[in-house]
Each structure stands twice: as C-alpha cells, then as structure tokens.
Amino acid sequence: MKPKKLIVIGGSAAGAKAAARARRINQTADITIIQKDPYLSMASCGYPYYVGDVFDDRNMLLCAPTGAMRDPDFFMQTKDIKARTEVEVTSINREKHTVTCRHVVNGKEEILEYDKLILATGAKSKMPPIPGIELEGISTLLSIQDADYLRALVDEEKVQKAVIVGGGLIGIETCEALQLAGVEVTIVECLPQLLSFLDWELAKIVENHVLSKSVHVILNNGVSAFVGENGHLTGVKLQDGEEIPCELAVMAIGVTPNSRLASDSGLEVGKLGGISVNLKMQTSDPNIYAAGDCVEVKNLLSGENVLAPFGDLANLQGRVAGENAVNGNSAIFPGTVQSGICKIFEFSAGSTGLSEKLARALGMFEIETVMNASPDKPGFMGAKMLISKMVVNKGDQRLIGYQCVGPGDVSKQVAVAAMAIQGKLAVHDLVNSDLPYAPPFSLAIDHFIASAHIMQNKLSGRMVGISCQKVWGKVNDKKNNADRPFLLDARSPQEYKQLRLGVGETLIPLGALRNRLQELPQDKEHEIICFCKISLRGYEAALILMAAGWKNVKVMEGGIMAWPFAREK
C-alpha cells in the first residue's frame, strides 16, 4: 500500500500541531507542511513580550524548549515531516486531489498530490481602507516580521509617540510592550470600553489601571485618516476631528480568518468568514480538514458558531484534525467556551463563558449576575485584589460565565471557572467546591467559592444586589433628586478618611449601626444602598436593616473595590 499523503497548509500553531499529531499516530504517512512564512511553529502569542523586552533572545520564539530551532531540518529529523517554508498554496484541485504551490522567492510553481489535506491558514489583521494606511509607520503585531519591526523601533528609540488602534487583547498587550519601552501610548477604541470580552464595569477597572500608567485611552472613537509627511506617519486623525501626533500606529482591531483558499476551492465558509467544520474538524469536503484561526467553531454555551482565534484552541483543533486525517475520524473537538486572558501591567484580565452583555445579546434574559471583590490570599501572605463577575442561569443555577480582573491571581480563578462550566456545575455545587487551600495560595474561602456564596445569597433572595453603575446612575439622575437612594457606607471612619465614593453617602460603621438606626430615612420604603470596601460588611448592614423593617435595601456589589468611577481621597 502506498503511504497516505497528508498535506498541511500552514505551519504555525494549528498546522504544526496537526502534522506532529498525524506523525505520532501514523509513522508511515507522507506528511508535508507548506508554509508561506520563512518560519515554522512560531510562538506568536509571545511577540508582545519580545517587543516589550521581557526577553531578548528572538530565537526563543522559534525554538523548542531544548533550544533546537524549529526549522525544516528539525521537522525532518525529529518528526520525519517535510516542511516547505516560503511556499504558498495558490489553489486546491479537490477533484484531482492536488494543490498548486508557488515559491515565494522565485515564483516557481509546483503541483503536489494529497490524500488528505489540512487547512491551517490562520487569520490576518483587519486593515480597513482608511486614507493613509499605506504610510510608513503603520504596523500590526501578527507576524514575526511585525514583531521585528516594532522591536527595532523600540531598541533604536525611534518612536516617542504611538497610537494603538483597537483596545482588544492584542492592542492591550502591545500597549504594555510599548509603554514599558518608554513610548507615550494612546489607545483608540471605537467601542465604549477596552477588552470587549469583559462586561463594561470590569473593563472600566482595567482601563483605570491602564490610565494609571500614563497611557491615554480614547473610547467611542475611530480613526478617520492617517496623516503623514514624505510617506512617513506623523499623526492619526480621529473621527471626531482630533489629531494625535505619532510616529507609529499599530492596527489591532481584530483578525479575520484566512479562508480565501477554502472559499476559492468551493469549501463551505460560515457567516463569520471562517471555514465551516464539523466536530471532526472536517470541512464540507471529507478529505479536507481545517483547524485554528481560519475556522468557525461552536460556542458550547450559546450553540452559535464563533470565531475563536486563540493559540490554545488552535493546538487542540490541530491535534484533532491531525489525528482524524490519518486515523479515520477517531477524535472530536466539541467547541469552545471562549476562555481568554491577558496581562496588562500589574493587572490580569480574564473571561470564560458568556459575559452578561453577550448572554443578553443572545436573548438569554433569565440570568443572574454577581460582582465580587476580595483578596486572592490572606493579608499576611501579600494579598492582591480580585474583582470578578459571575453569570448563571436562573433556572438551573448553572454557571455560564465568569470574568475576573485585578492584580491578584486571575489566571487560577478563570481556569477554575472554565472547568466548572465544562463540568456543567451549578451554584449549589460551587458553594461547596473543594479547592486546595493553604495561605500562600488562597483564602480559606477561595474568591471563586465566595463568589458562588454571594450568588447563592442573591438567588435565594437574602441579598438584593445592585451594580456600581446603577448606583452611579441613580446618584447622578437629577430628575429624581427626591427619590435619591440613601447610600450607607458601613466602614470605619479611618477607612472613610482614606478613600470614599464622595457621592453623598453616609458613614455609619457596621459595629455602630444597630444603635444608629434613627439616622436612616424613617420611611421604610426608601431605597437604601449599603456597601463597604468589598461589600461584606455592606451585606451584613443590609441584613440588619431588612430585619429592622426597611423594605427596599440593596447591597452595592463588589463595594468600593469594584467602583469604576472616580473616588475621593
């Protein structure tokens, strides 16, 4: 029998993984990776950290952990995989089972046969046709060439001011890299918030942290033109007319699947522009698989197809496509909960499952949310704050989303939540989760479990929560001054002196509250909103007031730590 011929188009995350997995499953198959780029298996998620000089050795992006460069020799010698770099596949002939390749350097064409084909063509940066976009000084951060370009600018200190267009994951990571290199950075984002995978109130907390690093953030605004002199960028003109001088602009408004080759070949492409695949990662042609940033996959919570261009999913999908291409569809990739995380200065910001915003956009209205703020570990072990939001189905109490931001150990929180979602766990399960506890690692009641406790109190009606934004809206609603809620800060005078909301709240320390009930509105229907630093004392205050007969008592969720607006000091 002739060995099976497998061609993998694309040699970054999904492609390299697919080829390696195929080889491990089948030692005799003839496996070829065709890669347009000169490099293979690049650690592309590491580019921002290279640009930001977190490490200096560019080879670390291209080498195996052992230090071996992942070049065609490496793939041939260790994996018996032919890797052909700087070769582009220009067309697929599905009837003849061939691909036509073009050598990037010399333009020579070549036709290769396949039995099975895997498309791992990745994604490309969105580059809208803005006037001036061809100017020197406008880059993306998707390829290693982009990383080289930005790193050189940084090393040569050629850039004083940069504009990052887009405040998503890549924009935020690039922002950190450039700011750490001493560049004055402005982020321009057309949405009302950074990091659109977060709900607004969490994104706002991240934004406050970014602003504290002297980064400029411009929201609700886009770029109308790039301005230049002698072909070099000199500034960015915004849609509202403002012009920001800069020598560098980084486009980070998202990526779009590289599905052109697939659509040109008549393969089915989804509404979002990604290649359509089934759970086997098989395209509409059963001999062609696809994996990575070029495909659409199912969101396991919404059931909808989504684009999920994450390096980890590319690897998992590549593993499935590689196995199935040589082993007859033995593996599946069921879908994603779109877990994501990024580091931004001393903060991390992560999310898994559905945000409230996304759930509501999907028509899921029978949900409950809760905000929680608490340290990640005891004060004596160097506690850092975590601020999170949990989203559950009201009916079955199942966890459907979790977001977390702050200087604390966000990564563990979001990973735990991702696993809880995969396990279809509900609030009544999570309140008794048995996580590993010791003071160097967490509180005795871990932040995640505490979030479930608060959610349980909310679902059972013991606590009526209100978000910081709603409180903000109420105190700023001039029309309803008479109905203005009574804001009760339950902290100590010392804490109040150091930091307070400054929106007309009244300080009554929790310990004094039972004896000072006469200082509250005596109309028992008047809305009272209780809070403290993290709203645990605020919750206890609310319970006291409810027991004393007040009918409309709420707790401001997450307390002052989750308050995303200006505070008085």
Add this chain to the structure above:
Amino acid sequence: MKPKKLIVIGGSAAGAKAAARARRINQTADITIIQKDPYLSMASCGYPYYVGDVFDDRNMLLCAPTGAMRDPDFFMQTKDIKARTEVEVTSINREKHTVTCRHVVNGKEEILEYDKLILATGAKSKMPPIPGIELEGISTLLSIQDADYLRALVDEEKVQKAVIVGGGLIGIETCEALQLAGVEVTIVECLPQLLSFLDWELAKIVENHVLSKSVHVILNNGVSAFVGENGHLTGVKLQDGEEIPCELAVMAIGVTPNSRLASDSGLEVGKLGGISVNLKMQTSDPNIYAAGDCVEVKNLLSGENVLAPFGDLANLQGRVAGENAVNGNSAIFPGTVQSGICKIFEFSAGSTGLSEKLARALGMFEIETVMNASPDKPGFMGAKMLISKMVVNKGDQRLIGYQCVGPGDVSKQVAVAAMAIQGKLAVHDLVNSDLPYAPPFSLAIDHFIASAHIMQNKLSGRMVGISCQKVWGKVNDKKNNADRPFLLDARSPQEYKQLRLGVGETLIPLGALRNRLQELPQDKEHEIICFCKISLRGYEAALILMAAGWKNVKVMEGGIMAWPFAREK
C-alpha cells in the same frame, strides 16, 4: 416568640463561620460562641508563616482584613454575637438542652440553655506517650501559643538544632519556617516518604528539594524517646538507636478530632474518632450540629468516611451548620475530595482526589495513571517545572485523582483538577478543555491538558508507560541482568553531557534515531525504554521503534524531570 438560642462551641474557623452565617440568616436569634482559647477566629493555617517571619505582625493572625481585632467586642458590635473566650464547655445535657461551662481563669461554673447547638471543637495534635515527652523544648504547632513559643525561640536564636517528628503538611511547613530562621532541621517520619497524600514518586521529588536546602530527612524511623538534661530537651532517640542532638522537637504526626465532649454526651462518633454527621452537618441528635476538624465527612470518590482537617472545609461546613441550625436544614455539605496543598521552599505540592496508593488500598484496581513533566509557561516568560500524576478510572475514563509538585504554578493545576473531579469529567473531556491561555500564565497546551493528552495516548494503547521507579527496579535487579531493558535517552549530546541518569542508558538523539536503529537490540522482543527530559521526545522515539517492529517498547513517564533518584552531572 422567644428568639432561638444558638450556642456554638468553638470559635476558630468552623465555629466562627457557623455563628456568622447563622446571624446573617437570622437577625433575631440569640447566638453565643463559647471558646476555651483567649482568641477567636485565628488564622491558624498562617502560624508557620508567622514562625518563619514571613510577616512580623502577630495581629494579622487575629484581625479582620480591615485591621479590626476579632475579639468579643468585634463579634458583639459587628455581628451581635456573644463570644465568651476562656470558657470551656464541660458537659452537655441533651435532655434539658443545656451546656455546663467552666471559666478557665477562675474555675466558676455556669449553665447555659440552647435550642440548637453547634460543636466546632476542632482537633488536637497527636501526642504519643513517648518517654521524655514532658521535657521543655517539645512543642506542636497547632495553637497560637505554640506559634508564639516557636517564634520566640526563633527570634531569640535559642535553637540551633530542631527535630520535626512527622513529615506531613504541618511538619513540612514547620520545617520551612525553622530552616528559614537558620535552624538546622531534621525531619523524622515513620513512613517511607514525606507528605503521605502524595504517591511515593512525587513525594520523593519534594524530598529531594527539601534535601537541597540542607534539611535532614530520616524516613522509616520513629522516635523511641526524648532525651534531656535538667528538664530540657537535648536530643531525640530514634527507634533504630540513633540519637539526634537538638534543643527543640516539634510533634507533627497528625491531629485527632476533639470529639470527647460529643462522645461523653452520647452522640455518635465514627470509627476514625470524628463526630458522625449527616449531609446537613447534623449529629445523631437533631438539635446538635457539628463542623470542622472534629467531624468525619464523606470522601466523594471512595464513599468512605474520612477525617479532613482543612481550614477551607471547616469554613464550608461551618457555613452549612450555621444556616441549618437557624433555618431548618436548608443546606447540605456533600463531602470532600480532600484537596490539599503546601508550599515548601521554592516548591509547592498539592493533591486532589485519590492517589494511586489510596485508590488501590480502597480496592480500586481498574485504574490508570500517568506522570507528566512540563513547564508551567513558555521559556521566554520564565518557565518553571511542574511534575504531576493523574489517576483515572479505566472504564469510564473519569478523573479520580491528581497530584502535582514542583516550582511551577501547582496551585492552579490542582484547583483545575479539583473542579474537573467535581464536574465528573473524563479524559475525553479534558483533552479539549478550554482554559484561559496567554504566555504569562501557561503554555498553549496547558500542563493539565497535556497530562490528559498523555493519559489518552496511554488508554488508547498508543503509549505504553513505565514509571521511573519500575525502571529503577529493573536496572537494579541483578538477578535479571540478561533481561535488563535497553534504556534509550533521546536527547541531544549537550543535554546528556549536562545531566543524565547514569544507569547504563544509551544516547541516541531523536533526530538521528531513524538512521541508527541498528544500534538497538536486534531481538525485537527485547524491552526498550525510551525517555528524554520530559519524555515527549521519548514518546516520539517509542513510536518510531514500534513502527519499526520492536514489540516491547515503553516510555519512562515524566522523563528525567520525574526521576526521583540520584542523577549524574
């Protein structure tokens, strides 16, 4: 209606939490904590870090995060809870619904009535009747008085040499604390390993790390007598006759539930000595609840009752008992998977679910295990090694146990595994888990998911694994020299030069293997064991050999990183 009278006996973790939860559920109940100790709600898991001078302010063990001392005034003012310290309950009259109390200081007796009672009497250190145990210089580390005693010794530099009796969690944490304070520490453990919640091979890796800190470890040995002069400890005599000079001995051979009051009152006590409770945390008397270190709870994987004296579980159980005592059994605590973790110098060691040892002891033989070693994040972000062991049921592939040790982010790994166990997830689920990925936090394929991948390869027969110990046994088995396996190290010559097993292995780098098959035993039945640094190249080498016709090819799991024996440099 008279307010309900709730008495909570014990005011540390479970008791304080139970009282606070009861108050939050019921604002009118008359709630009293009776605490023998002068302190309340102590952060007892923090004692080793106070002894080791991780922090200097003893009040941090006794204060709320806001800095307020958790004394009787605090409980009264903020929670309307009477906390009576230095008062001991000497008996319970279940018929009359009363408890008899004795004031520790003046010996005065008092009788208090209850409607509901919660026992949170905790645990006490095991103190076997070893000759000399009454000598000055022998301590435990269970109470704040113990912590004060040890801290003073450390601060005054009065101790040069200490022996820690017991190599479990508290022993290990105490070891770190004393060693960091400059004390020469010897751990004496009667078992063949430290940290008995780990399987031997992982415990051995932790032991190697402990030894690297110039701590002495003596296994398979116990203390036969404490030796002293003028009433002061001068040494410890071991069962094998050896005598170790020391001025301090810390007993850390485990704790035993304080269930005396319960048994004296005729409440049911389990075989392990803990108070028997149902899922409502209710004892055999429906008006009496119990929570924390004094109870037995169900291990959710074995179905067996266990003692699980962990601070996090004490809080969760206290929360349930407190709610149920005032709210008519609305909450349950289903049980534990006995998740635990500790820090030991630069390593962490954690476990959740069943170890292989424990599963087999329980008669569960249809299990599969796998070891995995890999970094926690990319090299360019400062990777640290994780070494883990996964235990699954062979039949349904369900995860039933996970252990992890090393300098990497063990806490996240074990937390994720604990949640996967709670979600009843199986290997075929875990291979596609969607964890949050970015280079500062993990590899593109997270260590936990990679462990599931290797397990899947094992379960499907693609990989035949062998543990490092079994390899060690085979190379040291002099009887079977003829049948000695061929050990194939698939790394590079440079790596080999730096570090190697030194047990007669043959170096053939993976990249050269396909051309050097003639260097292998030509008897295709001969046992060949492949490995590399972490055994990924070892796995690829094994696949090559199996495809080339060798019939008995194994992969040494975890590679050199998991090798717990001496290595050559």
